[in-house]
Amino acid sequence: MSLNPSPLPDSDFTASGRRVLEVETRALQALHDRIGPDFAAACRLLLGCTGRVVCTGMGKSGHIATKIAATLASTGTPAFFLHPGEASHGDLGMVTDADVVLALSNSGESDEILTIVPALKRQGNPLVAMTGRPQSSLARLADVHLDVSVPAEACPLGLAPTSSTTASLALGDALAVALLEARGFTAEDFARSHPAGSLGRRLLLHIRDVMHTGEDVPVVAADVSTAAALLEMSRKRLGMTAVVDGDGKLCGVFTDGDLRRALDDEDTDLHATPISALMGRNPKTIGAEALAVEAAHLMEEHKISALVVVDDQRRVIGALNIHDLLRARVV
Incomplete structure (x- = not known):
């Protein structure tokens, strides 16, 4: 040969x-x-x-x-x-x-x-x-x-x-x-026999497994100033903060994108303007029992990088961003 x-x-x-x-x-x-x-x-x-x-x-x-x-x-x-x-x-x-x-x-x-x-x-x-x-x-x-x-x-x-x-x-x-x-x-059955694979992580990992909880969740009251909200965002480093009403229920979200838009408006005084005037009032949310892959889908579909996690009464119980999903190798 x-x-x-x-x-x-x-x-x-x-x-x-x-x-x-x-x-x-x-x-x-x-x-x-x-x-x-x-x-x-x-x-x-x-x-x-x-x-x-x-x-x-x-x-x-x-x-x-x-x-x-x-x-x-x-x-x-x-x-x-x-x-x-x-x-x-x-x-x-x-x-x-x-x-x-x-x-x-x-x-x-x-x-x-x-x-x-x-x-x-x-x-x-x-x-x-x-x-x-x-x-x-x-x-x-x-x-x-x-x-x-x-x-x-x-x-x-x-x-x-x-x-x-x-x-x-x-x-x-x-x-x-x-x-x-x-x-x-089912796909979930398949994932159970492939826990170390990417499919297993995508199908078995829940929001509760990757979300930030307790003191790590950025949350402010609706009547605080935008400057105070920015301080909370800076401390928690998720690129957003949840805004809650007097009962602790989610009423909006303020993000890095909202901040850029506020800075473009020369008439906005960040110290005097309440966060409720600048927050997004229809934020995308997710439940703790949802699959982490659902969060990835929501973020991709709506071109956002963070989500607030709420319970059945829309009380804020957690938050996560795209970096959390990347660390968990969900995306």
Whole structure:
């Protein structure tokens, strides 16, 4: 094999890449047309599983089975990958009689998988097989067989698994999503299994987790001077202050933007003008139990950088700004 750079023009590389995608697109279309009763039967077996879905496969099929197991587990169907070679040397003990086995083999003749099938059958594990040969040994032994045969591999030699692994991966995704929908799995459920990811932070973090409370909340009475309100804003450093009435209920908000507009008016005396004359009277607010991502959406939609947090009686209980959301990595 030559290690010298190829003399081929760029157009040959792009043509090759497009050909691969065309071949694999045809493989997925063929798979789409075969989705039917067998797919539904597999879904029912997996949905009725009281244990876990044990995904197994050798070589490239093993890599696909690993990804399918991860997708199932993160979308509400407990699953894990079992290496079939290791299974016959003790790891088969990881499989309980409550589990369903999903076995991948393009040929349907992988020795390592066929070796462990009798033990699985003896234990009573339902077997779903995903192969490219409906007449193969594994297909015949399965309770449900899913045909992932493809018209052609994208590899021009017909040797490297390409279209076949793409088809298997896509069918695994189809199983996972069908089960997700059948379970009524929600975005919040997904976030609970991804607490360290950005999605988990976005979906699980509430306003109460990021807002400023107590003495850190900028609040002034409606009858104080604008100069006094500015002092409160400066101390609390949120770029705004809430303005409350005599009952402690929110009646307005004064922001950095309001200050700039006041300074543009030469007739405004900041020491003599009450804050109630300059505050915004219809401020955007949010509740403490709302998700932090909702605050980000409000700020983006209304082009503001801070929010007052109120209770059901519109009493001020907190405040936050865009920097709080950035620190929490919500945005």
